[in-house]
Amino acid sequence: MSELVLRPGVHFGSYPQKPESRLSDFEQGASAFFDILHKRLNRQRFSQAYIVSRVEKVAAPLSNYNEQQLTIAILELRENLYRYGLTEELMIRAFALIREVAGRTLHKRHFDVQLFGGWLMINGMLAEMETGEGKTLTATLPACTAALAGIPVHVITANDYLAARDAEILKPLYLRLGLKSGAVVDGMDLELRRKLYQQPIVHTTNKQIAFDYLRDRIEMGEDVGLLKFQFKQIQQQIKQPKSNPLIMRGLCFAIIDEADSVLIDEAKTPLIITQTRPNEASPETYGDALYLASSLFINDDFVMDPKTRDVELTQQGENTLADMIIGLGPRWKNKRWREAMVKQALIAEYCFKRNKQYILKDNKVQIIDEFTGRVMEDRSWEQGLQQMIETKEGCLISEQREPLARISYQRFFGRYLKLAGTSGTVREVATEMQRVYGLHSVKVPTHRVSKRKLLSERVYATQAAKQRAFLQRVAEIHAQGRPILIGTGSVAESLEVSVWLEAAGLVHRVLNAEQDQHEAEIIAQAGQLHAITVATNMAGRGTDIALGLGVSELGGLHVIALNCNESRRIDRQLYGRSARQGDPGSCEAILSLEDTALREFYSSAILKTLAGLAKDQQALPGFLGNLILRLTQIYNERQQRNVRRQLSKQDKHLSRILAFSGKFE
Known part of the structure; x- marks a missing residue:
């Protein structure tokens, strides 16, 4: 597909989107295999050294440009991108120019690893970047490059707070490049949403944009196919020339931050627009x-x-x-x-x-x-x-609700002409990303060597022994002055842990669904001396826990996980809050055989046998504790994968039925 036609125009009409794939699971797997093979045969084009050397060569004279010369360079690049599309040479020039402008407006200049991550995304891939490596700044490279070419860009993240924050932080960069932007978040009326979607770059969440897409599908009625869809748009504009009932401009290019959270964790629940009824x-x-x-x-x-x-x-x-x-x-x-x-x-x-x-x-x-x-x-x-x-x-x-339209994330994101993303925890789901979304994952090296110390898991026989060991550990780390982040699996567990800490006289703050409006404030303090923060799995994901004065010298942030998460990937998301960008930090898990996840997986006889191996309130041997957790997670990961696969099959089946009846969704 020529990159020139990724925007609204003659080829795809005013509402571009990729036609529904009719490939079987086998055909999808074969297509993914050949796609990987093609990228490996062209591995030089996707190497960090190749990209950085080419960008550096183009960027050399830019630092000497005055503001007027920089403006002329931006206008020339924009004209060429719009005329010739996303050619390799123009994308390299764009990256060099965007990096120079970011340095002047945001006072942040893209690192080499960020150039590489951005290059992967502009080529429709998934960049696996460790937490703290600046994924938000990295995404500006593909987003601005595509927007300069006239391609509407949707930058999608996991929650409204992050969407609004990123749009505000990056606004000076966008404006200097001559690009308007906005954030579509919860609570906005349709007219404001429609206005914001006209901007070259839109920051929003997966939920907001998928529901706005469904609203457009409902508005267009039951017509099927590209020609009928465009014909109805023309009819509407003839009847009401200044009125456009559609909210969006189509699905051209999406860049997904925290891609595993959006495309995997939330993909097992279909999105349904409903209307109330008595x-x-x-x-x-x-x-x-x-x-x-x-x-x-x-x-x-x-x-x-x-x-x-x-x-x-x-x-x-x-x-x-x-x-x-x-x-x-x-x-x-x-x-x-x-x-x-x-x-x-x-x-x-x-x-x-x-x-x-x-x-x-x-x-x-x-x-x-x-x-x-x-x-x-x-x-x-x-x-x-x-x-x-x-x-x-x-x-x-x-009141009860009845469905008007529905779609799964698998089908919705599969309709983008180009899809890309970034996340720090992809390797466990890389195969599924390739098979379902056609996203090839590439590991991006860290800017600085990680100093994170991963301590072995400690699994105790009883909840009482776990509580005792946990409080002892918190008191020990707290006495050193190091900040502590405690990860829990639910609001109820976070409140229970809060009671434990309060009874022990340890001052702390709680971050869960009941306090999510104070998330930024709580996380901003989580890296200060003597801070203790109890959090559910959100744990400020997407926000940086900055270390306070003197904390690095003490060993950095210490993270304690108190429950067995459903996958190793979620463990890594929590552990990734510490030791970011070369800072020191450490993490560990403290659990018990009486934890819900383990009791649901293992029989009472097995748990009783395992409990007998824990002597004198001590933890189980390290290798055994690790095995107990991994078996549980491997099983849960397989179960969740099957749920998502079944939803995808059900969605395709429903799509065929509705298409036969002449309906969109």
């Missing part, structure tokens, strides 16, 4: 269902798989329900409806816990992302589960 059931009905569920006994009346959240009633359970519904109203006599309601009540009671899967805020149930610990604004569970949990918590019952 509840079929009354609040009393939900209450009755919860009462009936509380009268049933697990294994006798029902069996449950807490991992998949599947519930099946036994014959005894069905008979018990039939006996208990007397006097509850005529609708309860419907066997299928009755059992469906009780199953949802059982799921709400056993599988969804406050401060783990959701929090109560302003007397409303708000869903928590279990991977990041962040509140997922405006999200709700389907099929009456939301209302069931609201009833359980005594909240006002919200």
Whole structure:
């Protein structure tokens, strides 16, 4: 595909997007294999030494340019990029010029490794850069280069705070290059969103942009295919010349920061636009269902798989329900409806816990992302589960929602003409990134040698022994004056750890979904002398924990993980908060065999045997503790991968059905 046509124009119309892939899984795998082979045969073009030497050669005279000469160089480059597209020579010139302008406006000059990372992204690849290597500044290279060529660029990150922050920080660079920019975040009306999407560079989140895309699809109705889509746009402009009902300008080029979080962690949940409708059931009905569920006994009346959240009633359970519904109203006599309601009540009671899967805020149930610990604004569970949990918590019952349009992240991001990204934790999911999104991952070396000390995991037999060892360790590090970041798996766990520290007289701050509006302030202080910060998995990801005066000399930030995360990748995300950009730092995990993740994976007999190997409240041998954690994570990673694969297959199947019926999504 010629890079010249990546923007709106004659070839793709005013709303460019890649046609839906019809390849089978085997064909996708074969395509990924040949893509990797092609890149390896051209490895010189994708080597750091090659890129840096060429940029340095072009950049040499730029430092002597005055502002007027620099402006002329920018205008000439912009004209050539727009005319000839993203040729290798012009991209090299663009990188040299952007680096010079960044040095003058942001007082930050791209390092060699950042030039290499930016080169990978402008060529549609995934740059694996360690935390603290300046991924935000690196992304300006491909973003500004593409924008100068007239290609609309979407810079996508994991949350609204980071999108707004990056847009504001980088604004001086964009303006000096003659590029306008903006941030599309939650709470904006459609008119403002439409205006911001007209800018050359838009910072936003995966959730915001995917839902805006679905709104455009709904607006365009049920027409299928590129020609019909463009024809309807022309019709609309003839009827209302100054009105454009569409929000965006198509899907041209996306650069995804924290790509694994966006493309992997959140990819198992489809995005659905809904409309409200009155509840079929009354609040009393939900209450009755919860009462009936509380009268049933697990294994006798029902069996449950807490991992998949599947519930099946036994014959005894069905008979018990039939006996208990007397006097509850005529609708309860419907066997299928009755059992469906009780199953949802059982799921709400056993599988969804406050401060783990959701929090109560302003007397409303708000869903928590279990991977990041962040509140997922405006999200709700389907099929009456939301209302069931609201009833359980005594909240006002919200209206039910019915779907208008849906799409998975796999399909949405697959529609960009060009996709690229960066993250510090990619290697574990590199194969999936290539197979699903066609993103080839390349490791970028660090600017400075990492000084991070990774200590062995300590796994104790009991929760009490873990708590004792943890408090002893915190007191020891705290006495040295070093700051400590404590990673927990849920809001509930972060609050429990806070109680432990308070009882021990250790002053600390908590960062979780209940305090996420203060995230920047809390993280800004997390690297100061004697600071203790308790955080959920969000842990200020995407923000820099700057070390206070004298902290480096003491050994830097120390990170303690207190739970077994679902993947090794999430462990590395947490550990990556320390020892950034050549700073010193250390990290370790302190766990127990009574932790939920281990109890759910191992049988009670195995756990009892393992507990017997821990002598006198001591931790298990290091190699054994490591093996226990890795087996759990390997299994969970496989399970999550299967969930995402099933969602992708279901999405393709649904797409074929809807296409046959003449609908978009």
